[in-house]
Amino acid sequence: MTNTPNSRHTSCDQTPAWAELQHLHATHRVDLRQAFTSTQRFAQFSFAAPYVLADLSKNLMDADIAQALNRLAAQTGLPEQRAAMFRGELVNRSEGRAVMHWLLRQPDDALKNLSAGKRTADIAATEFIAKEAIEVLQTRHAMLAYAERIRQDQQITDVVNIGIGGSDLGPQMAYLALKPQASRKIKFHFVSSVDGTEISQVFTQIKPETTLFLVASKSFTTLETMTNARTAKAWFLAQGGRDVARHFCALTTNTKAAAEFGISTTFGFKDWVGGRYSMWSAIGLPIAIAVGADHFMNMLAGACAMDQHFLHEPLATNVPVQLALLDIWYRNFHDFRSRSVAPYHSGLRRMQAYLQQLEMESNGKQVDQEGRALKVATSPVIWGEPAANGQHAYFQLLHQGSDVIPVEFIVVKAPNHGLADHHTKLLANALAQSRALMMGQGDKNGHRYLPGNRPSTTLLLDELTPQSLGALVALQEHRVFASGAMWGINSFDQWGVELGKVIANDMEQRLHTGQTDGLDGSTAALLQKLRS
Ligand code: F6P
DSSP, rough: OOOOOOOOOOOOOGGGHHHHHHHHHHHHOOOOOOOOSSSSHHHHEEEEETTEEEEEESSOOHHHHHHHHHHHHHHHTTHHHHHHHHHTOOBBGGGGGGGGGGGGOOHHHHHHHHHHHHHOSSSOOHHHHHHHHHHHHHHHHHHHHHHHHHOOOTOOOOOEEEOOOOHHHHHHOOOOTTTGGSSSSOEEEEEEEESSSHHHHHHTOOGGGGGEEEOOOSSOOOOHHHHHHHHHHHHHHHHOOHHHHHHHHEEEEEEHHHHHOOEEEEEEOOOOOGGOOOOSSSGGHHHHHHHHHHHHHHHHHHHHHHHHHHHHGGGGHHHHHHEEEHHIIIIIIIIEEEEEEEEESGGTTHHHHHHHIIIIIOOOOOOOOOOOOOOSSSEEEEOOHHHHHHHHTTTTHHHHHHOOOOOOEEEESSSSSSSHHHHHHHHHHHHHHHHHHHHHHHHHSSSSSSSSOOOOOEEEESSHHHHHHHHHHHHHHHHHHHHHHTTTOOOOOGGGGGGHHHHHHHHHHHHOEEEEEEEOHHHHHHHHHHHH
């Protein structure tokens, strides 16, 4: 059995640091151009974590603000909440679950020790963790062996991942990021929407005898995924496909439902892995098939290195904590309501979609862990595009629009192609944008006036590898945990998505029957038009 958390959160707005920050916001106007007259600023506000250098120096803070923010982290009990998560306590209180995606990236040796009841440097081998560790290890070995078999199976040329949300975004984002390391033999397709356009287009590109369908769903009940899975199976059989057992594989916590669906090859994981935190689990099978067991393990190792950093680095230099504090500073004191993510690497072109779910589904909440109304604003809106494209689209608004929107640049030093000239130009643009946002230009009141002093963060990776990708994603996970913990949120439930699912079931019936009783005028009229 796991424990319930014994750490009680102090509401962030009740802490002395909150009042200090209110005062600092009212009295300190940070002008970045001025701030950089200090030659120490970059050294003062850039922090190294495994595989990632975080340059926070172009943000609207100074030493006093940074110190008050660090006090906020301590006063809201962030270290205690972090420890509770790594002890396997039931930190997801509304669902009565532990939160242990970090266990999935522990190396084999650590998992063996834990399962034998021996603590590691970081993790206590409670009865619960020991039991889970052995299962993690067994599933990992089975899944990676299966991935290697598929990679060597000359008959399989296409893998179709059917899943949505956390069962799609992580694998898809990581597959695209690691494509240079991926098998050329296998083509990957990701089907998420219930819009039949997606799966029917995939059907035109595949053959039943050379395709492996992965049905990825934590719950194995999600409408979109189950509809696509049924359609895929019907198509497979109608096309003369034989041996469903060989051509369908399920990735789920609900192994019973997978069996009832007729899938005998299943890789499981536990309810202590949130969907949006699940790419390290069996949900990562498409990544493992694409890049192979060694690269998959390297991705886990990069994430594990970031776990260590998050656990042990002092708050003042702890990169996930510093990013989270900045998020709070901007959201609650500056009232900046969104953050734009700008990956300057085409391999990271699904990163912003991934981060949208990670952050907004985790921290888009109005109540605290006890379900009481929060008095403070929470998650900003996360949005963006691979930035070279964004520059020629919406960056106008970032430079001259009426809202200040902090930008997070993700920059990779070494290219994974040989076109050096392209890469130099790409890097030049990344540097140019953060500098232009900060510097601005001209006198007030002309069309060419850019106010400047617009904040940005740059996350710098030496190269995009399985290790650095793992570290980057774990960094973002811990940042979301840290801001959620300081706000007092349960970052691991998502009750807000349930109502839409219930109403969709009702609407599906009504679309069949035409029944509009009890509906509002708009929905009733639209429904009738859709049926006519
Ligand atoms: O509806 C939201 C959600 O539950 C997400 O949290 C999750 O990632 C997604 O749907 C898919 O869920 P599942 O993996 O259970 O199919």
